[in-house]
């Protein structure tokens with residue numbers, strides 16, 4: 065018997081029982097999936113069109129019990145799942161999931177907190193704030209910067225560049241909030257020739273148009289002298305977007321030098337470090353990002369290198385007052401917390417939002433400081449092991465300096481590279497994606513999963529050798 069406001073109520077356990085039945089089924093299917101990974105071919109066995117035909121049966125008239133829904137979903141999805149969390153998956157730049165982060169993500173769903181306000185959801189707000197402080201410490205970024213949790217690095221780039229836009233226009237005497245963008249001074253945006261496409265996307269959302277490309281070196285790093293020249297060529301508000309972690313080479317732009325030049329021209333410096341920012345969390349690799357802390361905003365993903373479940377990006381802005389002026393809202397029905405840390409919804413574009421920073425808290429707690437560094441170091445070591453072994457194979461060229469997690473390989477002509485890439489994917493032992501870099505078709509290997517071990521590297525290399533042999537046999 066429970067008492068609410070002096071009224072005694074008999075509450076049955078019916079609803080709780082329904083949750084338990086559905087969650088027990090989900091738990092069984094999730095464990096089955098995770099346990100299938102070590103022995104499983106990486107690729108899906110069925111394509112989206114075939115699967116759509118199965119998912120899209122006419123919606124029945126009557127309700128179905130939750131456990132049966134979960135069973136049906138798992139059964140239908142199983143053959144169409146890509147083993148992205150497999151230690152043998154090296155496609156695009158995609159992390160796996162640390163156990164503590166995955167379990168925390170389940171709790172986030174069960175808690176069902178709308179993580180917008182400190183007043184309403186103090187538990188998730190506090191966990192996210194703590195995760196944010198740990199991130200600033202680990203990445204060597206200024207204490208007191210605002211940390212917001214976005215869907216990914218695209219969203220985080222949007223936040224950083226939105227803050228940049230507001231700040232440089234304000235410095236130019238233009239009130240963006242009141243007067244909008246029409247008629248504003250033109251904001252010049254300068255980016256390296258090999259920035260990620262999501263930077264362009266964020267700039268498009270922000271009405272800033274196409275950025276001006278600055279020349280890069282052979283590893284895709286922005287050339288500081290070229291940046292200086294470009295900035296000198298005109299005046300007015302400017303944003304410089306640097307990159308920590310080139311998608312193909314893993315190289316980082318020269319942060320200290322580029323930030324100095326940009327600041328000398330009054331520009332805001334944003335860093336897209338979706339995966340490469342994590343080099344800063346490793347004493348071994350931090351030197352590649354010297355001067356990182358002098359920039360003004362940073363975007364990274366937690367769902368790549370940190371290995372939390374999708375979706376989780378991190379937007380960090382050195383000037384809290386700027387990002388909160390862009391995204392903050394005061395209305396009659398919100399309860400704002402105007403003291404130090406600010407409310408979560410003032411740091412990202414969304415109002416309502418899942419507490420996606422909580423898995424970050426759990427991931428960092430489970431790894432500890434040394435564990436984060438070891439995670440990064442191991443990813444790099446595996447990438448370098450790939451590169452060393454591939455270089456010894458006849459007819460194989462590793463095209464980049466393997467300084468981080470990315471390896472770009474050519475097997476000779478573009479046609480041969482494409483054909484061997486297709487053979488590797490069809491075989492299913494490992495998954496590596498094709499791309500184009502430095503004027504050539506490449507096989508790109510991205511080591512981003514905490515679960516990858518030496519054996520995964522060995523069997524994946526054997527699969528590559530086998531694909532080459534099959535190609536040679538015609």
Ligand SMILES: *Cc1c(COP(=O)(O)O)cnc(C)c1O
Nearest residue numbers: 157216217218219260262338365
């Ligand atoms: C993945 C990636 C992005 C985009 O991140 P999402 O999480 O997919 O939104 C941006 N920049 C770089 C360098 C990336 O690798």
